[in-house]
Amino acid sequence: MLVLAALENQLHSDNVGDVKAGAVLEIANGPLTSDADAALxxxxxxxxxxxxxxxxxxxxxxxxxxxxxxxxxWQEGEVNQGLKRRLSDEANRVLVRAEEERVTDRQAxxxxxxxxxxxxxxxxxxxxxxxxxxxxxxxxxxxxxxxVGGVPIDARVx
Numbered sequence: 001m002l003v004l005a006a007l008e009n010q011l012h013s014d015n016v017g018d019v020k021a022g023a024v025l026e027i028a029n030g031p032l033t034s035d036a037d038a039a040l041x042x043x044x045x046x047x048x049x050x051x052x053x054x055x056x057x058x059x060x061x062x063x064x065x066x067x068x069x070x071x072x073x074w075q076e077g078e079v080n081q082g083l084k085r086r087l088s089d090e091a092n093r094v095l096v097r098a099e100e101e102r103v104t105d106r107q108a109x110x111x112x113x114x115x116x117x118x119x120x121x122x123x124x125x126x127x128x129x130x131x132x133x134x135x136x137x138x139x140x141x142x143x144x145x146x147x148v149g150g151v152p153i154d155a156r157v158x
């Protein structure tokens with residue numbers, strides 16, 4: 001197992017041929033160039049993409065944000081247990097998807113991530129108002145717009 005944990009673009013077309021490992025784990029952000037990724041795929045060397053291991057930090061940050069918003073204090077064991085469960089579930093979904101769809105782990109992870117983003121966008125679109133500004137504030141702003149002859153300057157004439 002080759003663990004790439006420090007720099008971007010550590011493996012590239014000039015050195016990917018020297019890799020003897022049977023698998024690659026990306027912990028650094030973007031440690032493979034696309035050429036190196038393609039070469040490893042062609043050789044049948046699985047690459048666990050950086051988006052999976054790095055998800056732990058994102059989930060931990062989100063948990064901290066939730067605690068701060070709610071004023072709660074969670075126990076470390078509770079946080080770690082939830083983190084372990086979510087990471088394990090997510091990794092398993094990606095690996096199963098890669099196998100079922102006959103794509104790389106990276107492609108499966110990206111597909112899954114893009115689908116989640118799309119679901120979130122669709123869910124937000126169904127909310128009554130996506131604006132962070134209240135209707136009352138919006139009305140006040142419209143009332144303060146400059147006008148000529150009582151017609152707001154930015155009004156469109158059909």
